[in-house]
Amino acid sequence: MTTFEKTPGWLDWYAGPSRPRFRLPSGAVDAHCHVFGPGAEFPYAPERKYTPCDASKDRLFALRDHLGFARNVVVQATCHGADNTAMVDALRASGGLARGVATLRPDVTDAQVRELHEAGVRGVRFNFVKRLVDAAPRQDLLDVVEKIAPYGWHVVVYFEAADLPDLRDFLLSIPVPLVVDHMGRPDTAKDPEGPDFGAFLDFMRARPDVWCKVTCPERLSVTGPPALGGEQAAYRDVVPFARRVVEEFPDRVLWGTDWPHPNLTDHMPDDGLLVDFVPHIAPTPALRHKLLVDNPMRLYWPDAD
Ligand SMILES: O=C(O)c1cc(C(=O)O)oc(=O)c1
Structure with missing residues (x-):
């Protein structure tokens, strides 16, 4: 059994989250969350940039039920590299209530992609955040896209706002849908109406x-x-940024908790209160239903009734 020592200063997920005051609509999807290990069962990857606390699928599903979500989208965390085993184990244990986003290397075979698809994976994640991963050659990423495109998957991209000018043309050349993590990480000290967020x-x-x-x-x-x-x-301070996106693109926004919140250094949020943030960025019931139910269902469970 392998034991892992957490990165110094690591903040564990918040135990005993409050029950949200905002009642999630029936069928709501937590469209961005992770599992970490447990490391003894699913070892963290040698190339990882941090070692987290364990955050198991059982904890994730308990949080789902406590907050009032119906489903999860489990995004492969960089601490597991391209070993998707823990994420796939969560999907298989979910009884169809979780979909996944994987990390793949360009030498992945069609049989492996098919197996991931059957487990519930519907996307691949390209991470351009330098503190999290070493840069992958763009050709490698395009080779991955070629492997996943026949399955109707999308590409989830994580980048910092400062890197968008350099990445823009490359990303827009990818011939499958794109899903941007965390609004492309805007600097929220800047004007939401200014050129950067523009x-x-x-x-x-x-x-x-x-x-x-x-x-x-x-x-x-x-x-x-x-x-x-x-x-x-x-x-x-984040509300005007998120609200602009929700109001201009109501049919292509998603929301998730980001539990267990990797790499926070300041504080660990109460996930119940995070859910209470949603009505501030999606001010009407119609917008909230799109954000929390219709949009994630269209992307991840298109065949559900
Ligand atoms: O896969 C991860 O390691 C990861 C890290 C972060 C972050 O440190 O910002 O955010 C995420 O959504 C996922």
């Missing part, structure tokens, strides 16, 4: 199949206050 909105306008996760206020907020201690006005 460049991100332009990127979304460039193709009708670019989607956006309006997630991670706890990561993007500069001024807080944190979602702790019953705070109902958490992360207010």
Whole structure:
């Protein structure tokens, strides 16, 4: 049995989250969350940039039920590299209530992609955040796209706002739908109406199949206050950014908890209070239903009734 020592300063997920005041619509999907290990069963990858606390599928499913979600989309975390075993184990244990996003190397075989598809994987993640992964050659990424395209998968992309100008043309050349993590990580100290976030909105306008996760206020907020201690006005500086995206692109936005919140250094949010953030960025019941139910179902469970 392998034991792992957490990265110094690692913040564990919040035990005992509150029950959200905002009642999620029936059938809501937590469209961005992860499992970590447990490391003794599913060892962390040698090439990882951090070693997390364990965050098992059982904990994830308990949180799903506690918060009032019906389904999860489990995104492969970089601490597991391209070994998708823990994520796939969660999908298989979910009874069809979880879909997945994998990390793949260009030498993946068609049989392996098919097996992942059968387990519930519907996307592949390309990570351009330098603190999380070593850069992959673009040709390798295009080779992966060629393998997944026949299965109707999409590409989830994670990048920092400063890297968008360099990545834009490459990303827009990828011939399958794109899903951007965490709004392309805007600098929320800047003006949401300014040129930097404008460049991100332009990127979304460039193709009708670019989607956006309006997630991670706890990561993007500069001024807080944190979602702790019953705070109902958490992360207010992030609201105008997320709301702009939700209002302009109501049919291609997704939301998720990001549990178990890798690499936070300031505080670990109460996930119940994070759910209470949603009505601030999606102010009407119709927008919330698209964000939490219709959109993720169209992308991840298109054949469900
Ligand atoms: O896969 C990960 O390691 C990862 C990390 C972060 C982050 O550190 O920002 O965010 C994510 O959504 C996923």
